[in-house]
Amino acid sequence: MELILFGLLAVMLVFMFLNTRKRQKQLKEQQEEKASKTVPGAKVLLQGGLYGTVVSYDPVDLDKPAQIELAPGVVIEVHSQAILRVVDPTEAEAGIDEPEEGSDADVTPAIEAEDGIEAITVETPEETKARLERNNDN
Numbered sequence: 001m002e003l004i005l006f007g008l009l010a011v012m013l014v015f016m017f018l019n020t021r022k023r024q025k026q027l028k029e030q031q032e033e034k035a036s037k038t039v040p041g042a043k044v045l046l047q048g049g050l051y052g053t054v055v056s057y058d059p060v061d062l063d064k065p066a067q068i069e070l071a072p073g074v075v076i077e078v079h080s081q082a083i084l085r086v087v088d089p090t091e092a093e094a095g096i097d098e099p100e101e102g103s104d105a106d107v108t109p110a111i112e113a114e115d116g117i118e119a120i121t122v123e124t125p126e127e128t129k130a131r132l133e134r135n136n137d138n
Contacts, residue, residue: 034083034085034086035059036059037086038054038057038059038066038083038086039054039057040054040055040056040057041053041054042054042086043086043087044068044083044084044085044086044087045083045084045085045086045087046068046078046082046083046084047082047083047084048082050068050070051070051087052068052069052070052076053068053069054066054067054068054069054083055067055068055069055075057080057083058080059080062080062081063080064080065077065078065079065080066078066079066080066082066083068083
């Protein structure tokens with residue numbers, strides 16, 4: 001009876017060992033693939049859910065911070081391992097519907113007023129910048 005239990009234990013240990021090695025190999029391949037795709041200009045998703053563009057990244061020295069541009073002129077430094085994955089261009093653009101040519105693309109979208117709530121308009125970046133400059137002058 002004890003011999004059967006030891007045999008079962010040995011089989012389980014071998015299975016765990018092989019499964020762990022397989023998982024480690026997969027993780028290493030994923031890290032190498034991410035490092036090869038993380039080049040300046042690549043779109044990335046950070047651990048915190050922020051999307052940005054790589055400005056600089058050192059795949060050899062992972063302790064050196066990576067520089068990520070979140071918006072034009074806004075560059076942050078993050079730990080290299082904070083980059084969750086490189087976003088494919090088709091994946092990043094999948095959620096963005098671009099207006100067709102000849103449509104009313106210059107019209108600012110608005111949310112219809114309901115139950116006495118004011119309509120909200122969406123500003124372009126230029127309009128936002130102008131509004132902020134007007135507020136700073138006051």
